[in-house]
Amino acid sequence: MARRIGSRYTAHQILGRGSAGTVWLGEGPEGPVAIKLLREDLSSDQELVGRFVQERTALLGLEHPHVVSVRDLVVDGNDLALVMDLVRGTDLRTRLDRERRLAPEAAVAIAADVADGLAAAHAAGVVHRDVKPENVLLDMQGPLGPGGSHRALLTDFGVAKLIDTPRRTRASKIIGTPDYLAPEIVEGLPPRAAVDIYALATVLYELLAGFTPFGGGHPGAVLRRHVTETVVPLPGIPDELWQLLVQCLAKAPASRLRASELAARLRALLPLLAGMPPLDVDEPDTDEAEEAAEELSGAAPAAGQPVRRRGAVPLVPGARPSDSNRDTHTSMRVPAPDELAGGARGTARAPRAAGAPRPGSARNRAVTRRRRLTLAVAATLLTAAGVATWLTTTDDTPPPPPDMENSAPAAP
Template sequence: MARKIGSRYTAHQILGRGSAGTVWLGEGPEGPVAIKLLREDLSSDQELVGRFVQERTALLGLEHPNVVSVRDLVVDGNDLALVMDLVRGTDLRTRLDRERRLAPEAAVAIAADVADGLAAAHAAGVVHRDVKPENVLLDMQGPLGPGGSHRALLTDFGVAKLIDNPRRTRATKIIGTPDYLAPEIVEGLPPRASVDIYALATVLYELLAGFTPFGGGHPGAVLRRHVTETVVPLPGIPDELWQLLVQCLAKAPASRLRASELAARLRELLPLLAGMPPLDVDEPDVEPVREEDGEPEEPVPSAGPVRRGAVPLVPGARPSDSNRDTHTSMRVPAPDELAGGAHGTARAPRAAGAPRPGSARNRTTTRRRRLTLAACTVALVTAVGVGTWLATSSDEDAPPPQDTKNSAPTSP
């Protein structure tokens, strides 16, 4: 059923839902648009409405081929909405769900497009704060790029900042998606442009591997990994690409590249990646949640792929409700919690079929080996005991030996 959004727009059809609101296919004076209608509890927050209006100039002024432009911001009664360009295609999460991982050339081309969009945003003083596959749209109507990739556009600029209440979140809460949060955000520092670089490097890693470098399991464990663990190399990619990933996943924000530098470096690598097939690595098993986190020690098997709160902005994309919210509000872990949560290095990717050390499969295999070893030990001890008993029994039945040296001859 159609509904009016302000005086200029009409929302016709729901395209998707997320933790921040609902996305509608709409119509405006200049044609079809995507309308992100924020939750009612957000629209009733007067402080948020004030910040919403303050962000108007920055958001409306952000124009770039790799950014989904915001055409209008609507504040009308209980309605608080962003009116955006309608991109005819799909989001990157939907493609990942379908293909699991991309060929390196296509993955790098998409990441370079997103980096170009971030460079324009950062130059305008706007930090995205929630870069992830759900917020990258692929234009299916445009020409194909390197590796058969579609042009990528970054969307949802400013949403994380809009719903973040500084009085409630400063130093006590985290706003974002755990898999893509930079370490400095986990430690309670204010987000700068470098957090977007870290998140984009995480997305590129996911495009190549099929999983994020620090994700999986309890959200608190994910946050600890961002701060305490090191990323493990992906087998099969050129060293130049790996070194670029390592630099942009650095724990220290100052060590990361700027968005414009990252875009240029990625495009320089495209000829080196031409024709490379997708990587052949298995996704690491989810780490067991420790008992001190209040969850069972054994991981719960998943019935299918874990989604991360997709909010498609385009026709044909699947609406999805997920418990992995677009903007997860969590308490910032204390320093002792972060220090105590390390498990060494990050979960290492491995060749297809090989269990990861410490995984459920590996623990099962180790347990079986220990049982087999114990059984062999029992069998060996039993065999030795039986052999000793047989030898002793044979000695008792035999006649006593005679000492030929000291015995006297018997008389006839």
């Protein structure tokens, strides 16, 4: 059933749903469009509506071959909508669900397209804040690129910023998707352009490996890993590509490349990757501590089944990672410093004396066991020494003097 959106647009068919709203196939004065209709509770928020109007100029001015352009913003009664270019194709998550991982050449070509789009956005002062496969569209109508890749376009610019109002999130909330969140966001710092680079590097890692570098298990464990763990190497890719990934996944935002630099470096690697097949790597298991966290969250696997990392973490119990109703924006509590100080894998950067093992690490556990064993042995030795001293003292006691009455000579 057709639905009017403002005075210029008509929505005909639902294309998809997300936590922020519903995307419709629509018609406007210039032809087919995609209309993202935000949720009713968002449209009734007067503060959000004000921000929506304030962001109009920035969003409408962002035009680039690798960005899904916003044509119009509609505020009409209870309707709050973004009218965008219609891309004939699918999103990157759907392709990942179908193929699991891509050949390195295609993966790098897609990431380079997205980096180009981010470079244009960052130059205009716009930070995406929610880069992930669901927000990358593949244009199936255009010519194929390196490795048979389709042209990639980044969508949903500005949506995270619009929803992230001070009243809605305060200082103790996180806006984003756990698998792709930069460490500085987890630690409560304001998001800058570097958060998009970190998220894009996470997406590229996922395209190559079939899973994200820090994903899997309870969302709280995922957030902790972003802050405390280092990325696990991927065997089988050229060292130049691996070093690029490591740099863009750096914990310090200043260590990451800019979007334009990343795009250029990725495109320079394409000839080196030509003809390489998809990687053959196994998804890492989640350790025992994270299994316990899964069990506490009510999402533990069946008995005897291994807990494995997934490409995306569903925040609604029972939801599948490939669910079409994916959460685009999630509001989560920022972990306290003491929660981030200790990790299940013992990789947290907790303050400690020079040369001392990290709390929770294998070395720390070994030292603790040795200390306990030493104390137990010492206690046993002290106890044995005490018993021996008592026995020795007892054996060396002189015999009592003879009975004087019985031993004295008889009187004359």
